[in-house]
Amino acid sequence: xxxxxxxxxxxxxxxxxxxxxxxxASVTVFEASDRLxxxxxxSEVGGIGLDAGAESFAVRGGTVAALLAELGLGDDIVAPAxxxxxxxxxxxxxxxxxxxxxxxxxxxxxAGDVVRVVGHEAAERAAELDARPVEAVPAMLGALVRERLxxxxxxxxxxxxxxxxxxQHPDELxxxxxxxxxxxxxxxxxxxxxxxxxxxxxxxxxxxVAGIRGGINRLVPALAGDLERRGGDIRLGAxxxxxxxxxxxxxxxxxxxxxxxxxxxxxDLVTLVVEQDELDAAPRGTGLxxxxxxxxxxxxxxxxxxxxxxxxxxxxxxxxVRLSYDDTPGDPVAAAVGDAQTLLGVRxxxxxxxxxxxxxxxxxxxxxxxxxxxxxxxVAGSGLAGIVAHAEHTAAELLAR
Amino acid sequence: xxxxxxxxxxxxxxxVGTDMLDACLDPALASEITLQPVRRHGVDAGxxxxxxxxxxxxxxxxxxIVAGRGPVLENPVRTGADVAALPPLDPESLAPIREAVALTxxxxxxxxxxxxxxxxxxxxxxxxEGGPSKEQLRTRALMHSDPETWAALLTWCAQITGAFLAAQxxxxxxxxxxxDSWAGSLSLADYTQRVAPFSALALDAVRDLGVPLVHFGVGxxxxxxxxxxxxxxxxxxxxxxxxxxAVRRLGPDVSVQGNIDPALLRxxxxxxxxHIVDVLERGRAARGHVVNLGHGVPPDADPTxxxxxxxxxxxxG
Numbered sequence: 001x002x003x004x005x006x007x008x009x010x011x012x013x014x015x016x017x018x019x020x021x022x023x024x025a026s027v028t029v030f031e032a033s034d035r036l037x038x039x040x041x042x043s044e045v046g047g048i049g050l051d052a053g054a055e056s057f058a059v060r061g062g063t064v065a066a067l068l069a070e071l072g073l074g075d076d077i078v079a080p081a082x083x084x085x086x087x088x089x090x091x092x093x094x095x096x097x098x099x100x101x102x103x104x105x106x107x108x109x110x111a112g113d114v115v116r117v118v119g120h121e122a123a124e125r126a127a128e129l130d131a132r133p134v135e136a137v138p139a140m141l142g143a144l145v146r147e148r149l150x151x152x153x154x155x156x157x158x159x160x161x162x163x164x165x166x167x168q169h170p171d172e173l174x175x176x177x178x179x180x181x182x183x184x185x186x187x188x189x190x191x192x193x194x195x196x197x198x199x200x201x202x203x204x205x206x207x208x209v210a211g212i213r214g215g216i217n218r219l220v221p222a223l224a225g226d227l228e229r230r231g232g233d234i235r236l237g238a239x240x241x242x243x244x245x246x247x248x249x250x251x252x253x254x255x256x257x258x259x260x261x262x263x264x265x266x267x268d269l270v271t272l273v274v275e276q277d278e279l280d281a282a283p284r285g286t287g288l289x290x291x292x293x294x295x296x297x298x299x300x301x302x303x304x305x306x307x308x309x310x311x312x313x314x315x316x317x318x319x320x321v322r323l324s325y326d327d328t329p330g331d332p333v334a335a336a337v338g339d340a341q342t343l344l345g346v347r348x349x350x351x352x353x354x355x356x357x358x359x360x361x362x363x364x365x366x367x368x369x370x371x372x373x374x375x376x377x378x379v380a381g382s383g384l385a386g387i388v389a390h391a392e393h394t395a396a397e398l399l400a401r
Numbered sequence: 402x403x404x405x406x407x408x409x410x411x412x413x414x415x416x417v418g419t420d421m422l423d424a425c426l427d428p429a430l431a432s433e434i435t436l437q438p439v440r441r442h443g444v445d446a447g448x449x450x451x452x453x454x455x456x457x458x459x460x461x462x463x464x465x466i467v468a469g470r471g472p473v474l475e476n477p478v479r480t481g482a483d484v485a486a487l488p489p490l491d492p493e494s495l496a497p498i499r500e501a502v503a504l505t506x507x508x509x510x511x512x513x514x515x516x517x518x519x520x521x522x523x524x525x526x527x528x529x530e531g532g533p534s535k536e537q538l539r540t541r542a543l544m545h546s547d548p549e550t551w552a553a554l555l556t557w558c559a560q561i562t563g564a565f566l567a568a569q570x571x572x573x574x575x576x577x578x579x580x581d582s583w584a585g586s587l588s589l590a591d592y593t594q595r596v597a598p599f600s601a602l603a604l605d606a607v608r609d610l611g612v613p614l615v616h617f618g619v620g621x622x623x624x625x626x627x628x629x630x631x632x633x634x635x636x637x638x639x640x641x642x643x644x645x646x647a648v649r650r651l652g653p654d655v656s657v658q659g660n661i662d663p664a665l666l667r668x669x670x671x672x673x674x675x676h677i678v679d680v681l682e683r684g685r686a687a688r689g690h691v692v693n694l695g696h697g698v699p700p701d702a703d704p705t706x707x708x709x710x711x712x713x714x715x716x717x718g
Contacts, residue, residue: 139552172594176556177602390611 001026003248004398007240010038011384012376012391013253014223015067019395021230026248029232032239037220038254038376039359040384046273046353048314050304051216053269053359055322056080056209058385067388068212071222076213080307084113086288088296088343089160094288097161100200103141103178104161107197109149114157122152130191137183142171148192160291213310216384243372249398251373253391268325268358270336271304275350279319282306288343298323298339318352332356373398403448403517404697405438408704412437421466422458425451428500435505439512441704442711446513446576449502449569453519453580454527456565459494462487462528470533477531479543481550490561495568506573513576515615516569520581521558521599522592528554537586544595555599563606570610577607578615578637581628585620585639593627601631608632615658619696625650640664640695644683656689661710663694666702670709677710681718692718 002025006017009031021027035041043052057064068074084096087104095117100107106114109126118126126149138144141162145154154170162170166177175183185195212218224234240257243250286307289300304320305312311320321340329335333354341348375391406412412434416424424430434450454464454472463475478484506514526540527533534540544551566577579600587596604614616628617637629636629651636655638647640662647657661680665673684690692714698707 138549139556143549143552168598172598174552174556174559174598174602176560177598177605180605386609386611 002399004028004251005030005246005248006251006253007243007246007257008032008038008252008254008376009036009224009234009236010253010376011040011219011223012038012387013251014220014227015388015391016251016253016375016395016398017232018223018227018230019392020398021227021232023399025399027227027232028247029227029234030238030240030246031234031236032254034236036224036234036236037217040217040220041357042215042217042220043271043355043357045271045320045355046315046318048273048311048318048320049215050271050311050314050320052271052355052357054216054384055302055304055308056211056216057388058383059208059210061385061389063389063392064385065210067392068219068222071219071226073212073218073222076218078211078213078308078310080209080211081282081286081309083282083285085286086284087160088288088290088294090163090291090293094284094343094345095157095160096285098157100197101161102182102196102199104158105145105149105178105192105196106153106157107193107200109153109193118153118156122150122156125150126153126193130193134186134190137175137186139175140171141173141175141178142169144175144186144192145170148186163291163293211308249373251375251394251398253374253376255376255378266328266358266360268328268332268356269322270325270332271320271322271355271357272333272336272340272348273315273352273354274319274321274340274348275317275352276319276346276348278346279303279306279321279344283346284344290343296339296342297325297327297329297335298343299326300324301340301343303344328358402438402442402444402694402698402707404700405442405444405448405707406434406450407700408698408702408707409437409441410704411441421468422452422455422464425455426458426497428497428504431497431501432504432508435501435514436508438707439509442708443715444711446515447505447509448515448578449505449517449574451498451501451517453517453524453562453582455498456490456495456518456561457524457528459565460488460490460561464527467532472527473532474528478528478554479539481547481553484550484554484557487554487557490564492564492568495564498565498568499572502569502572502574514574516566516574516577516612518562518566518569518577518579518603520579520584520596520616520618521555521562521603522587522596523581523583524558524562525554526583528558537583541586541591544591548595551595552599555596556602559599559602560606563603566603567606567610570607570612574612576613576615577604577610578617579604579633581616581618581621584618584624584628587624589623589627592624597627597631600628604632615691617658622647622650626652629655635689635691637693638695644680644690645686648686651687653688656691657684657687658691658693660695661693663696663699663702666694666699666706670706673706673710674713677713678717681714 004020004027006013006029009029017027017029039053041052084099086094086096088094098106098113109123115123130148145158185198189195189198287302302322305315323336375394431450435447439447457464467473526537529540613634615635616633619639622642635658638659640660665676
């Protein structure tokens, strides 16, 4: 019988181990810490159980959904509340992003949510400009938007969104980077807004991400339980310093094992549980993206009780907001309360509880020693969809050998 | 070690009577040439034998490799009309590349293969100049005199070279390397505003494939951080800058590749050895260090010296 040792009990390690065990192999998972799951973790803030790390997964590929279905969690997959994302621009008030847009380029310049951001005059000017026949498509996004929708649409809507997503001005973003099919779509649709409408309608319907009722963290005990049912052995507090001492074929599912741990990128998350009735109306939808250069330290804010219905029920009238930081603030909770007030546009005098955690995203592996099988974020990038797909694929390859 | 093959007698023998680009498009031949230096030197990875103008040729543009000179175009691309007339690359035409990679990967077993493609700027410089040039004057002039044509040209280059690299990785290459050999002729401002966005576009074609990416240039000491920012895991450093200084400029989030001076391949071994020890020591400042030459292997390099370098690094690295 084939024998495998999996080093690391995060999601990647558990997925590989479970797949190997289900084919009848003998599998042992070694986890250095005292808990499984890695950056998928549960915490309680203000008595509410919620995700301390990852809180959603990308729907693309269907890999995570298929895994959840196998684990009996398929019926608990939930979509986030619909509604536009908001943007905190460098200056001025937060604005809702138009519901049907590509990087802020609207599919209808005269739509109400566009007019609200750019004003009537700019919206009408954009509609006029975009009604002219298309002769050629400029290669840079800035030139394309300026030509078809005017400078105001570019400056007030598209530039802040592009800056938020790509950290670049549209004048420095090739049209092909905005969307590989955009230039052709402009030519065939005969307008830029028409092109965006076509691309948007061609995209699969529904949200790009999903969650699990009760939190993504439910994945971890489900995976571990299923692995043990299939005969897998899980050892907590089992640090591995010497891969050669392990039995069977070794799969590494933790950063820093095959090579000295590279300094990763640290992300700080602050979760606040607050009482504030004005938040019932979800004044910033499910959350905001903060443009680089805006006068708050946070990179993004998620209004978690607006985003997830199950959490709203669990919070029983209170609200959960979560802020993420690329640079660790001096006093994280105080900074988060201040930033949340600015971004949400409400006072937050009653903070019931707060929690600060940080995760270190391992740097990508640059050179792997030959003959070692590695799964997880160092090789599959960040995001559960990619990590699960890569781990499943790796297990299949190992079994085929 | 890129271009390690051309210093080998077995390579020269194999190439007799075969045009360079034809060799690149013959899967069995390209695979064998890729494998030769791996077999001989025992390096930790192979680098795919090809040429950066292969996707240009596969798109149907008349380009040849002239021995001793490099890629030459019959009709240089200099106007908006020239750029508009550039044909798209048919993905099917990349079949010989996919086949060569698949053959090579099967033969290499556990040794990884690094895919290879030219960056849009370096590719565009050949198209605009009509061949290799010292300072890419016409190319850099076009960038400023006709920014729209420039952007359209670099978009085309990014799309074909991105497809070329993606074909290699999809066929089994374990890493991808983007070569901007001429980027050193650019100011930081020109690089950041008019070149880097297209290198990022080229890499968009392979970002979801989950392999590490390396970005290489020559004379790019002033551009290192900007080359990192197109989104890569490792940045190549030529011999001009010590690795510890390169790491200071790059920060902790990327690895470095390099940077043994190819000129020292001719030096007496103790001199070369001292240089390698220095490179290894300074490279310890980095998150990771892919030990390599700072540029391609010179054609007249002594293969036994290359083998000795690999042995030395394996023992002392």
